[in-house]
Amino acid sequence: MPSLANNPIGLRLTMGGAALAAALAAPCAGAQSASSLYMPRAIKETYVKGTHTMDGRPGAAYWENHARYTMTVSAMPPDRTIRGTEQIVYQNNSPDTLRALVIRLFINIHKPGAPRDGGAAADYLTSGVHIDTFAVNGAPTPWRDSPQVFTWQPVRLATPLTPHDSVRLRFDWHYEISKRAGREGMLDSTTYYLAYFYPRVSVYDDYNGWDTMDFTDLQEFYSDFNDYDVTVDVPPNYVVWGTGTLADPSADLLGDALRRFQSSFRSDTTVHVASGADIGAGKITAQHPVNHWHFTARDVPDVAFALSNHYDWDAASVLVDDAAHRRASVQAAYNDTAADYHHMVGFAHHALDWLSHDWPGVPYPYEKSTVVQGSADMEYPMMVNDGSTPDTIFSRFVVEHEIAHTYFPFYMGINETRYGFMDEGWATTFEYLINVANMGQQRATEFYQQFRVNGWINDPSPAEDLPIITPGDELRRAYGNNAYGKPSLGYLALKDLLGDATFKRALHGFMDRWHGKHPIPWDFFNTVNNVTGRDLNWFFKAWYFDNSYIDLAVRGVTRSANGYRVALENIGGMPAPVDIVVTYGDGTAGTFHQSPAIWQANLRTATVAVPARKPVASLRLEHGIWVDADTANDVWKR
């Protein structure tokens, strides 16, 4: 039923044109002309309501909703049934009375007929999640799945939830874990990955109302920051890894394993906490009929868990916050046959160290990161599900990317489902920067071109030129390049334009203002303008709001008093940095870097000075990571 996509129970927000104009014209610090960036009407309204401000900060009226989840989850392999009892206390911090809630049931993507980005193999399909009992504020309430929607369900409240009040929901549920693991499912017959698995309250926000986007397995996350208290019940000789603090390891682990696990919190080198063989042989876990693995986490956007009776378990820790002397745990769980995973704790140790100290240069915000061998190449708060490859350089490349997601979307509360470029774009940026540190500029550039941008620049289809700001759920072919490579090129071009110190100051300004909240793209653009005191909307517009690509061309070369003037044309529209590589008549060469500043006065044409004391025989453009659609127009010869 198409109308269901139109947010049937969302709040319609309206306001008069005069109030809107007044809010957007409000004076603010720093050079600003953010109104020159396209802004959807629903987002303009947030400035009038005062939840966002035009200098890029959260407004005085900013709010977001919060919930406390208390769950017991039972998994008893090889039985495929996962059972949960769950209580949610959902706090309405909004100024709106909520007459209904939207409950997310991601697991229903496995139901036949559910809308999906791709096809579904027979062994992917299940009957979805079954709500066995449901209660609102203690009152048993019939649960009826609407046949028209799958991964979310509206629930009308008998008593509306008024501002600043909370509602208590109680679910008993079960589902059959899918045989075909993607982002979640069975990794093998006795290794399960639980993600997207529990019923939860969808996000209600200030610009979209209830989030009723179908989960199609393309977009990833948009979640409020919640508190979790989760007990995972498993048979003895199973280890559970998951988001949050393992509340009482001594309840789950036998003496020697417990001592090795605890020593890892002081060790930079990898401690082998348990071999898969020892776990299966009864040497590692408590020998109760059922072991209760109890995890707690505060202010995190989600939780995920893995359990196995035969995965190896390694751990170490790394200093992530020098000032607070805070260490974070790094762990890996894997099949002993996965050669790359024997190095995984070392890779993760390096990633947390580098991300904390270099880019973004913000102490890793959680207490741990656990990398589990699966197949998804996918991040969760404090958890990664990555495939194994024989190529350890590629394994490290992938795990660094997934751990970088700790900052975007999780720490930053990004609405990745609509604005994937605020999440994947940053993970791809940090991935490139850590690769430069790991493997040098040239190989990092080749990696970046091969995996992130060649597919885009070599595809002339109009989908690939859709503006990056296009909501992610409206994209199909262009989704990947709009989320990863293109926005990352824009962030790295901004770094080139501003210089590292100013770029980091702007990035930190954005992160300081918005971590633990829900920033929208305009908060980033406005914060950069505000922190730098510059009006960079010409740059943001060309990179993120226009139908554009990269094609720079040389249009002419003339002599000047000090050398040459090179006329450039920006055919594609993206203001990219470029190197002018000059070959002199005597065979020697020189390189002259041009930042995107050359395109500020005129986005389409620029004339740049190339100093030269001797005659130039030829010159060409060198693009590095900012790949060019047509290099035939990049060359000039005398």
Ligand SMILES: [Zn+2]
């Ligand atoms: Zn990613």
